Amino acid sequence: MTAARLAIAPGARPAPAPEADDREAAWVDDPDPAGGFTTWEDAAEGARVGRSHVRLAGLWCAGCAGTIEDALRSEPGVVDASASYATGRATIVWDPARTRLSSLLAAVRRAGYDAAPDAAASARALRRSEDRKALWRLFVAAFCMMQVMMYQAPVSFAAPGTLSDDLRTLLLWAAWLLSLPVVLFSAAPILRDAWNGVRLRRIGMDVPVAIGIALTFVVSSGATFAPHGVFGSEPYFDSLTMFVTFLLAGRALALRMRHRVADALEGALTRLPAAIRRIESDGTTTMIAPHRLQRGDRVRVLAGEAFPADGPIVAGETEADEALLTGESRPVAKRAGDEAIAGSINLRGAVVQRAERIGGDTRYEAIVALMRAALTSRPPLLRAADRVAAPFLWCVLVLAAIAGVAWSWLDPSRAVWVAVSILVVTCPCALSLAAPSALLAAAGALARRGVLVQRLDAIEAIASIDTVCFDKTGTLTVAGGDVPRLELQPAADALGLDETAVRARVAALATASTHPLAAALAVTSDGVAPSTEFVRIDEHPGFGVEGADRSGRRWRLGSAAWASLGEAATDAAAGPETWLGSPDGVLVARFAFDERLRDGVVASVTQLRAAGVDVRLLSGDAARRVRALADRLGVAAARGDATPADKLAEVAALQARGRRVAMVGDGLNDAPVMARADVSFAIGDATALTRSHADVVLMSRSLADVAAARTVARRAMRIVRQNLAWAAAYNLVCVPLALVGWLPPWLAGLGMATSSLVVVANALRVDRRSR
Amino acid sequence: MDVLFLLVPLSVVVVFALMAVFAWALDADQFDDLQREGARILDDDGDLDGDQRSP
Numbered sequence: 156m157t158a159a160r161l162a163i164a165p166g167a168r169p170a171p172a173p174e175a176d177d178r179e180a181a182w183v184d185d186p187d188p189a190g191g192f193t194t195w196e197d198a199a200e201g202a203r204v205g206r207s208h209v210r211l212a213g214l215w216c217a218g219c220a221g222t223i224e225d226a227l228r229s230e231p232g233v234v235d236a237s238a239s240y241a242t243g244r245a246t247i248v249w250d251p252a253r254t255r256l257s258s259l260l261a262a263v264r265r266a267g268y269d270a271a272p273d274a275a276a277s278a279r280a281l282r283r284s285e286d287r288k289a290l291w292r293l294f295v296a297a298f299c300m301m302q303v304m305m306y307q308a309p310v311s312f313a314a315p316g317t318l319s320d321d322l323r324t325l326l327l328w329a330a331w332l333l334s335l336p337v338v339l340f341s342a343a344p345i346l347r348d349a350w351n352g353v354r355l356r357r358i359g360m361d362v363p364v365a366i367g368i369a370l371t372f373v374v375s376s377g378a379t380f381a382p383h384g385v386f387g388s389e390p391y392f393d394s395l396t397m398f399v400t401f402l403l404a405g406r407a408l409a410l411r412m413r414h415r416v417a418d419a420l421e422g423a424l425t426r427l428p429a430a431i432r433r434i435e436s437d438g439t440t441t442m443i444a445p446h447r448l449q450r451g452d453r454v455r456v457l458a459g460e461a462f463p464a465d466g467p468i469v470a471g472e473t474e475a476d477e478a479l480l481t482g483e484s485r486p487v488a489k490r491a492g493d494e495a496i497a498g499s500i501n502l503r504g505a506v507v508q509r510a511e512r513i514g515g516d517t518r519y520e521a522i523v524a525l526m527r528a529a530l531t532s533r534p535p536l537l538r539a540a541d542r543v544a545a546p547f548l549w550c551v552l553v554l555a556a557i558a559g560v561a562w563s564w565l566d567p568s569r570a571v572w573v574a575v576s577i578l579v580v581t582c583p584c585a586l587s588l589a590a591p592s593a594l595l596a597a598a599g600a601l602a603r604r605g606v607l608v609q610r611l612d613a614i615e616a617i618a619s620i621d622t623v624c625f626d627k628t629g630t631l632t633v634a635g636g637d638v639p640r641l642e643l644q645p646a647a648d649a650l651g652l653d654e655t656a657v658r659a660r661v662a663a664l665a666t667a668s669t670h671p672l673a674a675a676l677a678v679t680s681d682g683v684a685p686s687t688e689f690v691r692i693d694e695h696p697g698f699g700v701e702g703a704d705r706s707g708r709r710w711r712l713g714s715a716a717w718a719s720l721g722e723a724a725t726d727a728a729a730g731p732e733t734w735l736g737s738p739d740g741v742l743v744a745r746f747a748f749d750e751r752l753r754d755g756v757v758a759s760v761t762q763l764r765a766a767g768v769d770v771r772l773l774s775g776d777a778a779r780r781v782r783a784l785a786d787r788l789g790v791a792a793a794r795g796d797a798t799p800a801d802k803l804a805e806v807a808a809l810q811a812r813g814r815r816v817a818m819v820g821d822g823l824n825d826a827p828v829m830a831r832a833d834v835s836f837a838i839g840d841a842t843a844l845t846r847s848h849a850d851v852v853l854m855s856r857s858l859a860d861v862a863a864a865r866t867v868a869r870r871a872m873r874i875v876r877q878n879l880a881w882a883a884a885y886n887l888v889c890v891p892l893a894l895v896g897w898l899p900p901w902l903a904g905l906g907m908a909t910s911s912l913v914v915v916a917n918a919l920r921v922d923r924r925s926r
Numbered sequence: 927m928d929v930l931f932l933l934v935p936l937s938v939v940v941v942f943a944l945m946a947v948f949a950w951a952l953d954a955d956q957f958d959d960l961q962r963e964g965a966r967i968l969d970d971d972g973d974l975d976g977d978q979r980s981p
Contacts, residue, residue, distance in 0.1 A: 290957070298944070321931075322930060325930070325931060332938055
């Protein structure tokens with residue numbers, strides 16, 4: 156994974172080659188709106204200004220945003236510029252008559268940062284305005300609620316005869332006036348959704364809620380303006396505004412979560428290059444925007460850049476990092492004729508690729524689409540609360556209606572009073588809080604262990620898992636990096652080489668290569684002076700390094716087959732290794748790189764199996780290596796050579812058999828299966844995209860926390876069940892009391908608040924017991 | 927307690943005024959980047975008035 160990590164680090168985006176500057180201008184300044192990063196606006200006096208969105212790179216502190224703004228504002232033709240450190244974006248308003256976008260990007264680069272046009276800006280602007288609206292509705296509701304409580308308190312608490320009628324009326328008018336924005340503005344989406352649901356004859360969570368809001372508002376208004384009318388004289392402005400505020404707060408949080416997923420998807424899309432070097436028929440190179448690439452085009456891909464399309468290499472040879480797409484953790488050699496995949500990174504020399512599949516046809520887009528599909532088929536958020544609350548609310552509505560009708564026969568003056576009392580006392584707050592409060596407490600307890608739960612209802616899924624699938628490379632094992640073990644072969648003695656002599660040769664050869672294993676060898680041979688006997692060192696991508704000594708004899712460092720001139724076969728089960736071969740093709744020494752087990756792997760597997768959980772390995776790595784590791788851990792079910800689609804199918808098959816599956820992984824190739832699994836764990840050093848999609852991120856990087864998370868989740872679910880039982884019992888006692896008219900609305904309101912407090916207090920026990 | 931007949935309507939007006947201030951702040955992008963404001967004090971030239979800057 157080391158190579159992959161380097162490749163996706165923000166700093167790895169290569170600075171544009173100097174000769175590319177004027178060519179890049181060609182597509183940056185392309186006025187075609189399909190680029191999507193510049194919109195045109197009419198400014199004062201009929202002039203037109205461009206508003207361009209750009210992505211920034213190289214920001215290391217919040218102050219950098221100011222530096223970039225200053226650099227842009229000092230450019231002629233810039234009307235306004237704003238940069239944000241948090242999002243890594245900038246917006247530039249500029250005058251097309253006086254400057255061009257490419258020279259503005261150059262100004263950012265001169266200031267020491269990098270900038271590229273941001274094609275996804277419009278989608279983000281939409282999300283931002285949604286976020287703002289949600290925040291604005293919540294603020295209006297919460298602020299009015301606090302004030303309404305102030306007005307309502309004297310009306311509810313004053314002893315009979317101590318509050319003059321005039322003052323009471325004034326306070327109620329004030330409360331009514333401040334309830335108006337809450338009902339008409341803040342609660343508008345709820346009322347609209349409920350109305351749409353009713354029109355389509357579909358029962359949503361919003362329908363009973365909307366009826367409750369409408370009824371309390373109408374009754375309270377009646378109490379305000381006609382105290383002796385049909386609606387009675389009891390106002391419920393406080394219950395009304397509080398209810399709406401709680402509801403909106405929950406929705407604003409859910410919205411934030413949805414937007415984070417969208418942000419992460421965009422992050423995946425931006426892995427494709429922003430500009431492509433197309434080779435024209437006359438041999439010259441032109442910079443073009445990705446959407447202008449056509450099937451059959453030949454493109455030049457420099458080292459460090461991503462391949463723009465699927466297609467074969469036609470000239471040059473290199474190595475590609477495909478870890479994020481296929482799960483292969485080692486660089487893959489690519490020579491003329493080999494297929495390169497869009498989104499994989501060219502690690503070495505410049506090559507020419509022929510684009511065969513572009514855009515939506517590429518495997519990269521297929522994986523992103525797979526991930527989207529898996530995400531949308533996931534069960535809805537917080538369905539635990541919905542599942543109980545929806546039928547419950549139906550019963551409440553029916554009961555309230557029955558009580559209203561019944562009391563209008565018995566005592567018409569108390570009919571509305573009793574119906575409203577039932578609506579207030581059974582306000583589903585306690586039921587709605589029962590699950591989220593316990594889940595939140597569990598998430599907090601886990602966060603203190605270094606386990607981040609990113610989706611609250613994942614806790615319910617964690618508690619129910621009976622099958623855990625582990626990815627291998629990067630999840631159970633950490634590859635490379637460690638000190639390689641040197642094993643001198645019998646042939647070394649025959650050639651008169653001791654360990655120092657071998658290390659000296661290897662050090663000389665390894666420093667000439669940038670292959671991750673060679674880099675590890677070069678670092679660990681510190682202290683041994685590199686041999687000076689090689690007069691020429693050649694690197695053969697995908698095979699190894701070859702050094703010629705003064706007499707022209709060639710030593711090879713690389714795979715067993717290559718170093719022995721084809722004599723020996725490579726044992727795939729042995730793990731990563733490098734061999735030194737003598738000029739006669741005799742293997743002299745072997746360097747074995749342990750695939751070190753991650754901390755807590757054995758403990759986690761043992762604990763999970765002891766708890767009756769089925770542990771499985773599901774990896775894109777070679778089947779023999781996966782089997783070897785599975786045997787070492789005592790795991791029976793192991794599958795290797797699995798593509799992302801294979802993994803998805805395997806998990807789907809398990810789920811079809813009724814299993815609740817957890818997936819633990821780290822790479823982009825695991826993302827589709829992780830979205831499909833009932834719950835997904837990502838290792839803390841996984842790719843950013845995988846981390847942001849996973850239900851749970853193990854920041855501690857210890858797999859023992861998978862078992863710990865299951866324990867805490869099961870305790871949390873037990874408390875959720877207690878809470879639900881309590882809320883149900885409370886309602887079973889209070890509803891009959893309200894039905895027979897023994898429960899005045901103020902007592903009903905108090906009962907509702909108390910039952911919520913009990914639920915929250917109980918939820919806090921999740922945390923206390925985990926210490 | 928007659929003063930309440932003045933203060934209660936006044937408080938309603940104040941509530942609407944405060945909401946208007948928040949609406950303006952939200953609309954002026956003031957809640958978009960909360961991290962940067964905390965770090966502004968560390969800027970070298972700060973946000974002092976232009977005439978206080980050293981030449």
